[in-house]
Structures are given as C-alpha cells and as structure tokens.
Amino acid sequence: MPLNLELSEAPIRENRLGSVTGYNGTAGELCRRSREGTLRERERSFSQCATCASVTAICKLAMIRDAAVVNHGALGCAGDFANFNFVNRAGQARRGRPLRNANLINTNLLEHDIVFGGGEKLREAVREARERFSPRVIFITTSCASGIIGDDTAGIAEELEKELGLPVVPVSCEGFRSQIWASGFDAAYHAILRRVVKPPRQKRPDLVNVINFWGEDVFSELFGRLGLTPNYVVPFADIDQLERLSEAVATVQICPTLGTYLAAGLEERYGVPEVKVPPPYGRDAVDNWLRELGRVTGREKESEALIAEERARIAGELEELRGRLKGLRAFVAAGAVYGHSIVAVLKDLGLEVAGATVWHHDTRFDHGDPAGDTLDHLVRSHGDVAMSVCNKQSFELVNMLNRIRPDVFVVRHNGMSVWGAKLGIPTFLMGDEHFGVGYEGLLNYGHKILDAVGNPAFVRNLARHARLPYTDWWLRQDACAFMEDEP
Ligand code: SF4
Known part of the structure; x- marks a missing residue:
C-alpha cells in the first residue's frame, strides 16, 4: 500500500505491516503464514518491559x-x-x-x-x-x-x-x-x-542514500569501486543533507526493519529507487545486493567484476574459517531483518544455528516487493531454523538460552547480551551493524566468533558468581508458556 504523507502521523506497524511481537515455531512457517496473511499476534499473559x-x-x-x-x-x-x-x-x-x-x-x-x-x-x-x-x-x-x-x-x-x-x-x-x-x-x-526533504535541485548520479545507525564507514570503499558515494542517513547527517535526499540515484539500507518507511517514501514521492533485495550480509545476499545496486545505478559490469574479485579474494580464508567453526552451535537474538541476516552469515560460516529470536516481525514491507522478503530468502538459501518472536522479553530469552546452551550467543543489543554472559555462554555483542557488511564482514564475523569461543574464562567466571532473577521453576517451563495459544 502506498504511504500517505499527507497524514499528520505515520500509521503504526501493526496496522500498516501486520507486525507481531509474539510467535514461536520455525522461520519457514513464519514466512508462509506471513505470505498467506494467516499470522496472528500471540498475546502474553505476563510480560516484562x-x-x-x-x-x-x-x-x-x-x-x-x-x-x-x-x-x-x-x-x-x-x-x-x-x-x-x-x-x-x-x-x-x-x-x-x-x-x-x-x-x-x-x-x-x-x-x-x-x-x-x-x-x-x-x-x-x-x-x-x-x-x-x-x-x-x-x-x-x-x-x-x-x-x-x-x-x-x-x-x-x-x-x-x-x-x-x-x-x-x-x-x-x-x-x-x-x-x-x-x-x-x-x-x-x-x-x-x-x-525536511525537498524536491531535487539537481540529480546526483553517484550518490546513494544509506539508511543506517552509527556503524563504521565501510560503504565508502565498497561504493568507491563502483564509482558511487554513500550518503549516510539519518545519524550524523545535517539538515542540508536531509533536504537533498531526493537527489540520490538510489537508496539502500542496512536493515529494512529500520528504513522501510524512509526508503519507500523517497521512491514514492521523489522517484529515488530503493534497492529491494535483502541487505548485504552473507555471501549470496551480498552477490544479489551488488547486482541489484548495479542494475539500479547502471553499473552492472562493475558490480559483476567486484563480485568475482571479492569472492576470489576471500575464498581461501573463508574455507579455513569454515573448517575451524564447523560443529559449533549458535543462538541469535536481534531485530527482525537484522536477525535474519546474522543467521545467514553464521550458516555461511558453517555454524549450526540452534535457534533465533527476533524482536518483532513485519509480515510485509512498505515497498510490497516479494524480492525483498529477507526471511523467505534465508529459508530458501540456507534452510529452515527454529525461530521465535519476542519483544526483548528477558525471561523468555534466558529460558531459551539455558535450554539450548549454544557454544556462542550472537546478539545485537547490549541490554540482552548480559544474559548470555551470566549463563556462562560466550557472547558476541554485535554493536556495529556494519561489522558484518559485505564479503569482508563474513570474515569479520568468523574471526570474532573464534575469539569469543576461544576465550570463555570471563563469562564462565561471571556465571559462577551471578545470580539469575529467574527461579528453577521458570527455567523448567516452556519458554513461551505465557504466550496465548494460536488463535
Ligand atoms: S518512555 Fe514510557 S511513558 Fe515515555 S513514551 Fe515511552 S512508554 Fe510512554
């Protein structure tokens, strides 16, 4: 559905994107039911903030x-x-x-x-x-x-x-x-x-809007090889920069959960095309994303060359990492699309993903293009995975971690990472969202996980001295015991 920028306020996601905060099952099922329109919110009879x-x-x-x-x-x-x-x-x-x-x-x-x-x-x-x-x-x-x-x-x-x-x-x-x-x-x-955004004064054929948080500048190098320049928004931009978002040749985003509204709005109102494929995390997704960026900006040949070059460059190191990471089990907790992306990266690295929980789930995106369905892409390219939707409910997360006891816990938010550490599980807090971008990001993740699992002394020590606020009774229950049954 097109956005209505004449309204004084944006419609909330529950109404606009059919979003939910309660689900427990598999990624495949979540995907199928989102597509069919049969996914319903499962309310909780108890919840934390x-x-x-x-x-x-x-x-x-x-x-x-x-x-x-x-x-x-x-x-x-x-x-x-x-x-x-x-x-x-x-x-x-x-x-x-x-x-x-x-x-x-x-x-x-x-x-x-x-x-x-x-x-x-x-x-x-x-x-x-x-x-x-x-x-x-x-x-x-x-x-x-x-x-x-x-x-x-x-x-x-x-x-x-x-x-x-x-x-x-x-x-x-x-x-x-x-x-x-x-x-x-x-x-x-x-x-x-x-x-704030104004109609374009002159189009900039090299400028690409990058909707992001606050990660390191990794896009300048990557885009530079395609003759493009990143325009990072919204953090650290100034009003002049925001006024001229309409002048860009395309918009990409590090996570459509974050930027779906802005990217769709720029395309609808000012004709700035959005790159509507899953963001560049994991080898297949990076390939697709670069191809689509190349198509949208008229740089197909350059994109193909970049893909071939980068794939060849990382091949040896990736194989070595896969060998060392093989057999490790991971659990993932993150925002919706970012969570899907991390699962893809871990599977590319040869880890077994024993489960994932995402903070909410949007059943569709504002652009309405199925090519941008990151969960569907994940399931088709990497197979299914156990997945729940839990809006940062610590009691559910602790229960799941305690039950699964992964070798490594990969988590996007610091308020949640503490639970892995308190349980003595090597925990990788993914604070910089650009750390995993592109082919280099895949290698970054591999090395970071090896660091985390190779140095467990701190978290083990912490677990020996930490007291969880949850009782043994709760840890024996089903993690989703307070979620209502499927309607
Ligand atoms: S911080 Fe609490 S009181 Fe303030 S807007 Fe958010 S939910 Fe409401």
Whole structure:
C-alpha cells in the first residue's frame, strides 16, 4: 500500500505491516503464514518491559547534527538521553566527524501539568531549544503523558514556527500507540519526509542514500569501486543533507526493519529507487545486493567484476574459517531483518544455528516487493531454523538460552547480551551493524566468533558468581508458556 504523507502521523506497524511481537515455531512457517496473511499476534499473559516507540523516534532525530529535539513528556521518558549522547559522540568519532552533543530537552511533565495541561511548558522548552542550540529544525516528540492529556502539540508547533521563524515539527510517537518500537523510526521518517526533504535541485548520479545507525564507514570503499558515494542517513547527517535526499540515484539500507518507511517514501514521492533485495550480509545476499545496486545505478559490469574479485579474494580464508567453526552451535537474538541476516552469515560460516529470536516481525514491507522478503530468502538459501518472536522479553530469552546452551550467543543489543554472559555462554555483542557488511564482514564475523569461543574464562567466571532473577521453576517451563495459544 502506498504511504500517505499527507497524514499528520505515520500509521503504526501493526496496522500498516501486520507486525507481531509474539510467535514461536520455525522461520519457514513464519514466512508462509506471513505470505498467506494467516499470522496472528500471540498475546502474553505476563510480560516484562520493552523498548518504546518514542525512544526509537528520538534516537533517530537526536543525531541530526544541526537539529534539536524537545521531548514532551515526563522526565523518565528522557532516561536514554545520556545514552543517545554517548552513542552520538562515539559514532561521530568513528566516522571522523567533529564531535557535537545531541541537542535534547525534556519538558518534565509533572502531576500539575497532567491535570492542567503542559502546553506552556512545551512553549517554554521550544524557545529554550532555539536559544541554547540555534538549530535549523526543532522536532517535538510526544509521549504517553502528553498524548493521554491531549496537549495540542501540532497547534503549538505551528504557533511557535511562526514566532521563531524556523520549522517546528511535531512527531507523533506516544509509547502506547504501538507495541512495535520500530513504529518510532517510521514516525521520525514521516516527519523528515513531510517537512525536511525537498524536491531535487539537481540529480546526483553517484550518490546513494544509506539508511543506517552509527556503524563504521565501510560503504565508502565498497561504493568507491563502483564509482558511487554513500550518503549516510539519518545519524550524523545535517539538515542540508536531509533536504537533498531526493537527489540520490538510489537508496539502500542496512536493515529494512529500520528504513522501510524512509526508503519507500523517497521512491514514492521523489522517484529515488530503493534497492529491494535483502541487505548485504552473507555471501549470496551480498552477490544479489551488488547486482541489484548495479542494475539500479547502471553499473552492472562493475558490480559483476567486484563480485568475482571479492569472492576470489576471500575464498581461501573463508574455507579455513569454515573448517575451524564447523560443529559449533549458535543462538541469535536481534531485530527482525537484522536477525535474519546474522543467521545467514553464521550458516555461511558453517555454524549450526540452534535457534533465533527476533524482536518483532513485519509480515510485509512498505515497498510490497516479494524480492525483498529477507526471511523467505534465508529459508530458501540456507534452510529452515527454529525461530521465535519476542519483544526483548528477558525471561523468555534466558529460558531459551539455558535450554539450548549454544557454544556462542550472537546478539545485537547490549541490554540482552548480559544474559548470555551470566549463563556462562560466550557472547558476541554485535554493536556495529556494519561489522558484518559485505564479503569482508563474513570474515569479520568468523574471526570474532573464534575469539569469543576461544576465550570463555570471563563469562564462565561471571556465571559462577551471578545470580539469575529467574527461579528453577521458570527455567523448567516452556519458554513461551505465557504466550496465548494460536488463535
Ligand atoms: S513514551 Fe510512554 S512508554 Fe515511552 S518512555 Fe515515555 S511513558 Fe514510557
């Protein structure tokens, strides 16, 4: 279904993409039921906390170099501000960019404001943001509290825009709106597409938008060999760069779970073609991705040459790694498509994937092209794998890890990696999403896993001294015991 950028807010993923947070079975079954439209959410009768969509929206907007974010909510909603600033600075350093702090303000809604309204506090905070940071754009992100009391965020933004003479853009991302925190990415992109991106002044035949988080710059070298230049968005971009997203020759993304909305919006509104195949993790996927990028940008010959050259370059080392990794069992936990990608990489390296859990599952993507179905690609190219969908429910994850006891636990988020370590399982925290990109990424993973399994002393020691918050009773139950039966 086409996106509707005339709407003031992006539809949440549950409604737009049929997304779910509860499932247990196999990847093949998940794929089949998504295709057939028979997949239903399995609610939990007990759950722990998970990430919220407001936080993911802020995390994208906070790293725009010359913008400011005013989060209209209680102080607790700003709990991740320090972390965003740390990630922001670390990422800029990694990319060799001058360091800047994230420009963030929270309106600190209190009981009094909940009763009488928080409009005045919001006005004050936006004026303060203008004064302190001199931003090009101010984004106002909403929260559960401001949503429930019905503060007129959009009306206030309009009023302040006139007063201050710069774009003041409301972003509708109340935590309670969606169970899928990736809806927050979409809310941020919706605001950027509606209010920041401008029609192209001149097309740039070499420029490729790369929707990503904060990983190392690996695309400059790879694209350079095709005569292309990466345009990294959204973290560490400035408003000028975002205004000109429409001028690119194509858009790629390191994970369609992250960028589905922005990539589809750029194609629909400005004709910037999206590379609609699984992202470049694992040998087959890299081949496909380079071919499609070559086709879209008119560089087919160069892509074929690059594939042949790189395959030949890594062949010997890959074989050696496969020999050393053979027989090891892995468990994977990550966001949806990123999780599928890691499974493909591990299988390419010859590991047995004993199971995987992904934080949510989108039954379709915004571009609607089956060629972009990463899960289907994984099952067809690498075979089936046991898979559950669990929105960072630690109790389920600990139960699964304890039951499976893999040789290595590969995980994308630090809040979850601690469980592997506490169980004494060598754990590889995949913090830089670009670490596994391309052919070199495959080798990177192989070496990192060998490091993790070859040095288990720290996690074993930790496990001897750590006490889990879960009882033996729980560890004996089925991991999905609190998930309702299939409807
Ligand atoms: S927006 Fe809602 S769910 Fe998110 S941190 Fe604030 S109160 Fe919690």
